[in-house]
Structures are given as C-alpha cells and as structure tokens.
Amino acid sequence: MQKRKLGSSELAVTDLCLGSMTWGTQNTAEEGHDQIDLALDTGVNFIDTAEMYPVNPISAETIGRTERIIGLWFERDNRRDEVVLATKHSGEGMAHVRDGAPISAATIPQAIEGSLRRLQTDYIDLYQFHWPNRGSYMFRKNWGFDPSGQNRADTIAHMEDALGALQDEVKRGTIRAFGLSNESAWGMAQWASVAERVGGPRPVSVQNEYSLLCRLADTDVAEACINEEIDLFAFSPLAAGLLTGKYQVGAVPEGSRMSLNGDLGGRKTARVFDAVDAYLKVARDFDLDPVQMALAWCRARPFMGSVIFGATSTGQVQRALGAAELTLSDEVNAALNAVHKAHPMPY
Template identity: 60%
Template sequence: MKQNRLGRTDIMVSEYCLGTMTFGTQTDEADAHGQLDMALDAGINFLDTAEMYPVNPIRAETIGDSEAIIGRWIEKSGRRGDYVLATKHSGEGLKAVRDGAPISKDSIAATVEGSLKRLKTDYIDLYQFHWPNRGSFMFRKNWSFAPWNSGHTLDDIRADMESCLEALQEQVDKGNIRAFGLSNEGAWGTAQWLQLSEAGKGPRVSTMQNEYSMLCRLYDTDLAEMSIYEEVGLIAYSPLATGLLTGKYQGGEIPEGSRMSINDNLGGRVSPRVFAAVEAYLEIARKHDLDPTQMALAWCKTRPFMASVIFGATSQTQLAHIIAGKDLELSADVVAEIDAAHKAHPMPY
C-alpha cells in the first residue's frame, strides 16, 4: 500500500488508516484484536484512536476503553512498532471527560500519561487535539457560525494556544509524543498554530483530522490550499459518511446493529436531501461496476491534500470487504462524474 509522509516529519503512513471508535461498544475486544492483525497483514500501518472512545454511545463509564483494548493487543502481540499510533485529547465541553474542561497546559501532561498507560506504550506517534476550545465549523456548525463570544479576545486565544504548545513541547522532549496534529479545525485556527510554532513556541502542526467524504467537502476550499502549501496533510474521517455512502440506509432501511439504529439522525447527517445525493453516487458505482464502499474510499485517495483515509469497521467481515478494495484506482471518467454529482447535490447536510 502506498505510504504518505505526515507533514514535515519522517513518519510514513499507509493511505488507509484503521479507526477504532467502535472498539468497546459495537466491536467487542476479540473482534477488535482480529481487526488489528488483519489490517497489518493488509499493509495498513496507521491506527487512530482517542481518549474519549468508544462512541455510539459516549458514556463516562466507557471513556478510554478503545485505547485499553488496543493496549491489551499491543501487550499480547508485541507489535507496537508495526503501527503508527495516533490518539487525541478531547476538547472543551465533553462532560464525560474532565467534566468538560478545555485543553490546557494543565491538562496535557496528565492526559498524555493516561493514554500511554491505557495503550501500554511509552510513546504516541501522533498526538491530536480533538477539537479546538473555541469551537469549530465541524459537527454541522458550518450552518450557524458564531464567534467565540464569551469574552475571549484574540490575545486570549493566542495565549491559550501558546501555553498548550509549550506543554506539548515538554511531552516531545520527554519522548512521549513524536508529532502534533489538529482535528476539527479551520483555516484561521491552523494558521495561528503554525505561526506560533514557527516562532519557536512548540511543535509544528503535521496533520489535520477533519470530516471529508463525497457528501462533505468543506475541506475543498481554504483548508485544501493550506494543506498543500503548509504541508499539513488531511487525515479524513467519516469517508463513508457514517455508512450513508454504502447505500445500506437507502429506501428507509436501518440494518440491525448499524450506526443509524443507535443514532437515528447520524449526527445531523440525515436530511431531506441526503438520500438523493447518495443515490447519485450509487448510480455512478453501478454504471462502472464498482462497489460503492470501495469507490467512496478510493475517491478520497485521489485528493491532492490527503495524508490518509480513516475508516471504521464494526466487524472483521466489514474490514475484509474494505481490504479487498484497498488497491482500487478510479478512472478519470469516474472522478469527473463524482464531481458532477457533487455540483448537483452540494452540501446535503
């Protein structure tokens, strides 16, 4: 499998990344450990998790379980060095973690140590801030942007970023983390982080983990240009739009055990326009005799700013299906038809 560099680091990762947010809820430990072995055997060397996982649903009593499941696999297999391991520090407002406290210089060291302990490792390859303290355009908030209006000034925001970078640098110096990434960030926020790191305040941003799929192409505007010229590659999450692009929810179907059976609006992605948009992409797959899941993932790989594409599989059966299409390359005609469908069905949620 082709590998890409994470930012300006020497860390190389596969084009596909195994996501683990269902490990401990929809995916039990035995299946999760089987997936970790299967992905490696298929040439996928990149693994993404977070301190808050698993999800569907998020519960205080399961926070950290996904990391712990991975940690027990690392301990059992002895294959820590085979994976590039990424995890995340939760942002402000998630009551199940630190009672919703923001990312800060006071939270970073303990949070890193907690992840290291659960993961049973002495280093994290990529440490990401899960979402910015000031909020973001992600999670459908692009429809109702409002500035951080609780009395914070530009100087406050930059001072907060600077103190966090200094705390991160301490973790880099200790050998606890190798690289720093953002998630659910915007172009302006990323520019601030980059300016501060270039002023010597701490590690440089290497990656951005934002939602990206044929149904969600917000990244194609200013963030795309930032990615290319600043060498901050996108690690795309939800490339299947939480399963919508597989076609399994068309016609009102809700398969037992699926994400929609747990979260009926798929985090705000179910809308009056989304199923017509999905049908347009399914028609392209049928026309070219392509599997829609494999087509959606392969399309993400065509984007010039892509570092890696995170997919999740609730079972080894789903993972095997994705692996079967890992080398799929789309023709120029297919890509052009996908772009035309996007123009006809822009921003369906």
C-alpha cells in the same frame, strides 16, 4: 498499500487508516483485535483512536475503553513497532473527561499519561487535539457557527502555552508529532505560525470530516493543507455508512449506526438519500464497489494524508481495504464531480 510522509515529521503512514471508535460498544475487545490483525497483515500501519472512545454511545462508563483494548493487543502481540499510533486529547465540553476542562498546558501531561497507561506504550506517534477550545464549525455546526465572540489574543496565548507543554512531552519522548482535529483553515495557519515563532511541535496533520457527501475541506482547508504542509485525515469517509447504500429506501439494519443514532449525527436529511442514490448510480455505471469507490476518491485528493475507515466486522474491514489498489479514471471522477454539483452539501 501506499505510505505517505506526514508534513515535516518523520512519520510515514499508510493512506488507509483503521479507525477504532466502535471498539468497546459495538465491538468486543476480541473483535477489535481481529480487525487490527487483518489490517496490519494487509499492509496498514496506521491506527487512530481517542481518549474519549468508544462512541455509540459516549458514556462515563466507557471513556478510555478503546485505548485499553488497543493496549491489550499490544500486550498480547508485542507488535508496537509495526504501528503508527494516533490518539486525541478531548476538548472543552466533554463532561466525562476532566469535567469538561478545555485543553491547556495543565491538562496535556495528565491526558498523555492517561493514554499511555491505557495503551500500554511508552510513546504516542501522533498526538492530536480533538477540537479547538474556541469552538468548531464541524459536526453540522457550520450552518450556524459564529466566531464573533472569539478573542484573538486569548487564542494565541493558549496556542503558545499548549505548544510549550507539547514540546516538554516531545523532549520526554512521550509523543513524536502533533496534529489537529475538527480545525479550521485559520486555526491551522495560526498553530503553524505560533510554532515557528515560539517553538514547539509544528502541526503535521488535521483530522476533519471529509467524504463525497461532506466536502467542506475543498477550499480554505485544502489550501491551508498544501501551503502549511499539514496533511488531512478524512474521518467518516463513508458518511457514517450512508455511502454504502445500506440505509436507502428506509432501511435501518440491526446493530447499524443509524439504529443507535437515529439521525447519524445530523447527516440524515431530506436531501441526502437522493445524493446517495446518485453516487450509487456512478458506482453501478462503472462497475465499482461503492465503498471502495468512495475511499479511493478520498485517497486521491491532493491534500490527503490518510483516509480513516471504521468497521464493526472483519468483512467490512476487508471490503474497505480493497480500495488500496483502486485508481479511479478521469471519467469516474468527472461523474462524481457532476453529482456533487447537483447535490451540494446535502447535510
């Protein structure tokens, strides 16, 4: 398992990360703990969560449950020092969290205290803003995203205030590093610039959706990652399970994400299944497991910090971990790029 140092921080994370968003709805606490045990015993040191988790569905009754499950694991095994732990501050519009209040200097200490209490820890290694106050092009909003209503002065003032509050938390020892999520190239550059100008923790990571089926980060975001020393964390690297092939030919396995969320958050489209067929053919042609192929491809991207995979069983975790030792050949990468050009942006 390879480790990578995140940006300007002292954090070193494995290039595969265990995601947790199903723990508390699709998974019991015991199942979540089994996944953590397996991942850590295989060499993974990185776990990602969020105060709003679990999902599928998100509800007022379950907010914070995933962090509590992780906290119970820390209490049970006392292995906090083996984990680089990342969590997230929910943004504007999440009605179940602080009545949908936007991220601000006032909400940051409240949110951190809540996460620390649920996680049963004194510190968070990487604290991320789940999405920007000004809105985001992620989650299929890129098709109609309109930034014309943004006010630059207000955005910069918010960044200055938020970084001041985060710096207070760094001084208190409650967080070690700061990261972004669902952020744009412009936003990444501004956060870095403001941190250099007025102080506060410089962002070291950005967590955006990225997979063979969703390559929005390949241009502007990738350039910002390289030049600003901000590493990408890929979420949904298997495109909500599409790249496993389990939804082909109309299949909807019982208990799967599609059985709970029929359109997979907008990923289920008329064109996506043909694209998946083409990627599955590459896997067959080169005798590769399609899950491991998709994760290994993400791992090898030059702007990648870590690839976050989620699972609902330890068998799925074990399968995903097989990508750690897989390096794709030039021929495989050429075939994958050919599929991308034939099936660009299928959702």
